[in-house]
Amino acid sequence: MKALLLIIGLSLSLLSPSLMAKPLTEAQYIEVFHGEDIQKQKDALASLVMAGISDPKIYDKIEENLQKSLPLAVDRHTIDYSAWLLKGLAYSGNEKYVATFNAVIAGEYHSKLQKYARKSVKILDQYKIWAPILSDRSHYDGKFDQRSNVLANALRSDELQLKLDAAKRVINQSIYSEQIIEVLNEELKDTRLLKHEKQSIQAYAYMAKALASTGNEKYKPTIEQLAQDSSEKKLRTYASKYLKKYY
Secondary structure, three states, X not given: OHHHHHHHHXXXXXXXXXXXXXOOOHHHHHXXXXXXXXXXXXXXXXXXXXXXOOOHHHHHHHHHHHHHHHHHOOOHHHHHHHHHHHHHHHOOOOHHHHHHHHHHHHOOOOHHHHHHHHHHHHHHHHHHHHHHHHHOOOOOOOOOOHHHHHHHHHHHOOOHHHHHHHHHHHHHHOOOOHHHHHHHHHHHHOOOOOOOOHHHHHHHHHHHHHXXXXXXXXXXXXXXXXXXXXXXXXXXXXXXHHHHHHO
16 A cells, blocks of 8 residues: 555656656755746656655755745645645655644645645655665765666665666666666566565566666576566566567
Protein backbone atom coordinates (compact mmCIF):
# COMPACT_ATOMS: atom_id res chain seq x y z
CA MET A 1 0.00 0.00 0.00
CA LYS A 2 2.81 2.41 0.83
CA ALA A 3 4.43 1.77 -2.55
CA LEU A 4 1.10 2.38 -4.28
CA LEU A 5 0.62 5.66 -2.46
CA LEU A 6 4.13 6.69 -3.40
CA ILE A 7 3.49 5.97 -7.06
CA ILE A 8 0.32 8.07 -6.92
CA GLY A 9 2.18 10.88 -5.21
CA LEU A 10 4.98 10.84 -7.78
CA SER A 11 2.77 10.41 -10.83
CA LEU A 12 2.77 14.07 -11.76
CA SER A 13 6.55 14.16 -11.64
CA LEU A 14 6.97 10.98 -13.64
CA LEU A 15 4.41 11.63 -16.35
CA SER A 16 4.62 15.36 -16.98
CA PRO A 17 6.91 17.07 -19.53
CA SER A 18 8.94 18.15 -16.51
CA LEU A 19 10.35 14.61 -16.49
CA MET A 20 12.94 15.93 -18.92
CA ALA A 21 14.09 18.64 -16.50
CA LYS A 22 17.58 17.93 -15.22
CA PRO A 23 18.45 18.30 -11.53
CA LEU A 24 20.07 21.64 -10.79
CA THR A 25 23.00 22.53 -8.58
CA GLU A 26 22.18 23.59 -5.03
CA ALA A 27 22.96 27.21 -5.94
CA GLN A 28 20.63 27.01 -8.95
CA TYR A 29 17.79 25.58 -6.85
CA ILE A 30 18.16 28.40 -4.37
CA GLU A 31 18.14 30.96 -7.19
CA VAL A 32 15.01 29.46 -8.77
CA PHE A 33 13.06 29.31 -5.51
CA HIS A 34 13.99 32.90 -4.71
CA GLY A 35 12.68 33.97 -8.11
CA GLU A 36 9.18 34.66 -9.39
CA ASP A 37 9.02 32.26 -12.34
CA ILE A 38 6.39 29.68 -11.32
CA GLN A 39 7.06 27.33 -14.24
CA LYS A 40 10.79 27.24 -13.45
CA GLN A 41 9.91 26.44 -9.86
CA LYS A 42 7.59 23.60 -10.94
CA ASP A 43 10.31 22.16 -13.18
CA ALA A 44 12.81 22.41 -10.32
CA LEU A 45 10.37 20.75 -7.92
CA ALA A 46 9.79 17.92 -10.40
CA SER A 47 13.54 17.36 -10.74
CA LEU A 48 13.98 17.11 -6.96
CA VAL A 49 12.30 13.69 -6.99
CA MET A 50 15.66 12.04 -7.67
CA ALA A 51 18.18 14.85 -7.37
CA GLY A 52 20.01 13.71 -4.24
CA ILE A 53 19.78 17.24 -2.84
CA SER A 54 19.66 17.61 0.94
CA ASP A 55 20.60 21.26 1.57
CA PRO A 56 18.08 22.50 4.18
CA LYS A 57 18.29 26.03 2.78
CA ILE A 58 16.53 24.77 -0.35
CA TYR A 59 13.69 23.06 1.49
CA ASP A 60 13.26 25.90 3.96
CA LYS A 61 12.80 28.24 0.99
CA ILE A 62 10.25 25.83 -0.53
CA GLU A 63 8.36 25.85 2.76
CA GLU A 64 8.48 29.65 2.84
CA ASN A 65 7.06 29.79 -0.69
CA LEU A 66 4.39 27.28 0.29
CA GLN A 67 3.25 29.36 3.25
CA LYS A 68 2.97 32.40 0.98
CA SER A 69 1.08 30.45 -1.68
CA LEU A 70 -1.52 28.77 0.54
CA PRO A 71 -3.77 31.80 1.20
CA LEU A 72 -3.78 32.48 -2.56
CA ALA A 73 -4.54 28.88 -3.62
CA VAL A 74 -8.16 29.24 -4.73
CA ASP A 75 -8.21 28.20 -8.41
CA ARG A 76 -6.71 25.47 -10.58
CA HIS A 77 -3.41 27.22 -11.27
CA THR A 78 -2.73 28.49 -7.77
CA ILE A 79 -3.74 25.16 -6.20
CA ASP A 80 -1.44 23.35 -8.64
CA TYR A 81 1.50 25.54 -7.59
CA SER A 82 0.89 24.88 -3.90
CA ALA A 83 0.57 21.16 -4.63
CA TRP A 84 3.96 21.12 -6.32
CA LEU A 85 5.48 22.90 -3.32
CA LEU A 86 3.96 20.30 -0.99
CA LYS A 87 5.47 17.44 -3.00
CA GLY A 88 8.82 19.18 -3.28
CA LEU A 89 8.95 19.64 0.46
CA ALA A 90 8.25 15.94 0.95
CA TYR A 91 11.31 15.00 -1.13
CA SER A 92 13.45 16.38 1.71
CA GLY A 93 12.61 13.39 3.91
CA ASN A 94 12.87 15.80 6.83
CA GLU A 95 10.51 15.06 9.72
CA LYS A 96 10.28 18.72 10.70
CA TYR A 97 7.98 19.44 7.75
CA VAL A 98 5.30 17.02 8.96
CA ALA A 99 3.90 19.88 11.06
CA THR A 100 3.49 21.96 7.89
CA PHE A 101 1.61 19.14 6.14
CA ASN A 102 -0.60 18.56 9.18
CA ALA A 103 -1.43 22.27 9.35
CA VAL A 104 -2.66 22.13 5.74
CA ILE A 105 -4.67 18.98 6.43
CA ALA A 106 -6.32 20.51 9.49
CA GLY A 107 -6.62 24.05 8.12
CA GLU A 108 -9.32 25.79 6.16
CA TYR A 109 -7.83 25.14 2.76
CA HIS A 110 -9.22 23.71 -0.47
CA SER A 111 -9.96 19.99 -0.19
CA LYS A 112 -7.51 19.26 -3.03
CA LEU A 113 -4.69 20.82 -1.03
CA GLN A 114 -5.62 18.72 1.98
CA LYS A 115 -5.52 15.63 -0.24
CA TYR A 116 -2.10 16.60 -1.60
CA ALA A 117 -0.84 17.25 1.92
CA ARG A 118 -1.91 13.76 3.02
CA LYS A 119 -0.12 12.26 0.02
CA SER A 120 2.94 14.35 0.82
CA VAL A 121 3.10 12.88 4.32
CA LYS A 122 3.31 9.42 2.70
CA ILE A 123 5.99 10.58 0.28
CA LEU A 124 8.00 12.13 3.12
CA ASP A 125 7.83 8.84 5.05
CA GLN A 126 9.37 7.09 2.05
CA TYR A 127 11.99 9.77 1.55
CA LYS A 128 13.15 9.41 5.14
CA ILE A 129 14.67 6.20 3.76
CA TRP A 130 15.37 7.30 0.21
CA ALA A 131 16.91 10.75 0.73
CA PRO A 132 20.04 9.46 2.57
CA ILE A 133 20.54 6.83 -0.16
CA LEU A 134 20.24 9.34 -2.98
CA SER A 135 22.55 11.90 -1.37
CA ASP A 136 25.17 9.35 -0.22
CA ARG A 137 28.60 10.34 -1.54
CA SER A 138 30.52 7.25 -0.41
CA HIS A 139 30.46 5.87 -3.97
CA TYR A 140 30.54 9.27 -5.70
CA ASP A 141 32.62 9.24 -8.85
CA GLY A 142 33.82 12.67 -9.90
CA LYS A 143 34.10 11.56 -13.53
CA PHE A 144 30.31 11.65 -13.75
CA ASP A 145 27.73 14.32 -13.03
CA GLN A 146 25.39 14.55 -10.04
CA ARG A 147 22.48 12.97 -11.88
CA SER A 148 24.49 9.90 -12.86
CA ASN A 149 25.86 9.44 -9.34
CA VAL A 150 22.43 9.77 -7.74
CA LEU A 151 20.83 7.29 -10.14
CA ALA A 152 23.71 4.89 -9.53
CA ASN A 153 23.01 5.14 -5.79
CA ALA A 154 19.35 4.35 -6.43
CA LEU A 155 20.07 1.39 -8.70
CA ARG A 156 22.49 -0.25 -6.28
CA SER A 157 20.24 0.29 -3.25
CA ASP A 158 18.17 -2.37 -1.46
CA GLU A 159 14.94 -0.40 -2.06
CA LEU A 160 13.00 -2.12 -4.84
CA GLN A 161 10.69 0.80 -5.63
CA LEU A 162 13.67 3.12 -5.77
CA LYS A 163 15.50 0.76 -8.13
CA LEU A 164 12.37 0.53 -10.30
CA ASP A 165 11.85 4.30 -10.47
CA ALA A 166 15.53 4.85 -11.24
CA ALA A 167 15.51 2.29 -14.06
CA LYS A 168 12.43 3.93 -15.59
CA ARG A 169 14.16 7.31 -15.40
CA VAL A 170 17.27 5.92 -17.09
CA ILE A 171 15.13 4.61 -19.95
CA ASN A 172 12.84 7.64 -20.31
CA GLN A 173 15.68 10.16 -20.20
CA SER A 174 18.28 7.99 -22.02
CA ILE A 175 20.80 8.41 -19.22
CA TYR A 176 23.43 5.90 -20.27
CA SER A 177 26.66 7.00 -18.65
CA GLU A 178 29.36 4.37 -18.27
CA GLN A 179 28.70 4.51 -14.53
CA ILE A 180 24.98 3.75 -14.90
CA ILE A 181 25.59 0.91 -17.36
CA GLU A 182 28.17 -0.74 -15.10
CA VAL A 183 25.90 -0.53 -12.05
CA LEU A 184 23.00 -2.01 -14.03
CA ASN A 185 25.24 -4.85 -15.15
CA GLU A 186 26.46 -5.55 -11.62
CA GLU A 187 22.95 -5.55 -10.18
CA LEU A 188 21.61 -7.86 -12.87
CA LYS A 189 24.45 -10.35 -12.45
CA ASP A 190 23.51 -10.68 -8.78
CA THR A 191 19.72 -10.39 -8.41
CA ARG A 192 19.90 -10.57 -4.62
CA LEU A 193 16.50 -8.95 -4.05
CA LEU A 194 14.60 -10.99 -6.63
CA LYS A 195 11.59 -12.83 -5.26
CA HIS A 196 8.21 -14.05 -6.43
CA GLU A 197 6.36 -10.78 -6.28
CA LYS A 198 5.38 -8.13 -8.82
CA GLN A 199 7.47 -5.21 -7.56
CA SER A 200 10.64 -7.27 -7.41
CA ILE A 201 10.20 -8.73 -10.89
CA GLN A 202 9.33 -5.32 -12.35
CA ALA A 203 12.40 -3.70 -10.82
CA TYR A 204 14.76 -6.22 -12.37
CA ALA A 205 12.81 -6.28 -15.64
CA TYR A 206 13.16 -2.52 -16.06
CA MET A 207 16.85 -2.66 -15.17
CA ALA A 208 17.30 -5.38 -17.80
CA LYS A 209 15.42 -3.27 -20.33
CA ALA A 210 17.64 -0.29 -19.52
CA LEU A 211 20.82 -2.34 -19.98
CA ALA A 212 19.61 -4.00 -23.18
CA SER A 213 18.56 -0.61 -24.57
CA THR A 214 22.21 0.40 -24.78
CA GLY A 215 22.67 -2.19 -27.53
CA ASN A 216 26.18 -2.76 -26.18
CA GLU A 217 27.31 -6.31 -27.03
CA LYS A 218 29.54 -6.34 -23.97
CA TYR A 219 26.49 -6.66 -21.73
CA LYS A 220 24.51 -9.11 -23.86
CA PRO A 221 25.72 -12.13 -21.80
CA THR A 222 24.12 -10.62 -18.69
CA ILE A 223 20.73 -10.42 -20.41
CA GLU A 224 21.23 -13.93 -21.80
CA GLN A 225 21.95 -15.23 -18.31
CA LEU A 226 18.70 -13.73 -17.03
CA ALA A 227 16.77 -15.19 -19.95
CA GLN A 228 18.16 -18.65 -19.31
CA ASP A 229 18.75 -18.94 -15.58
CA SER A 230 16.54 -16.51 -13.64
CA SER A 231 14.47 -18.14 -10.91
CA GLU A 232 11.44 -16.13 -12.04
CA LYS A 233 9.70 -17.18 -15.25
CA LYS A 234 8.34 -13.70 -15.95
CA LEU A 235 11.81 -12.18 -15.71
CA ARG A 236 13.14 -14.85 -18.07
CA THR A 237 10.38 -13.90 -20.51
CA TYR A 238 11.17 -10.18 -20.25
CA ALA A 239 14.90 -10.79 -20.69
CA SER A 240 14.28 -12.97 -23.77
CA LYS A 241 12.23 -10.14 -25.25
CA TYR A 242 14.98 -7.59 -24.55
CA LEU A 243 17.56 -9.79 -26.27
CA LYS A 244 15.85 -8.92 -29.55
CA LYS A 245 17.33 -5.43 -29.17
CA TYR A 246 20.66 -6.99 -30.10
CA TYR A 247 19.43 -8.39 -33.42
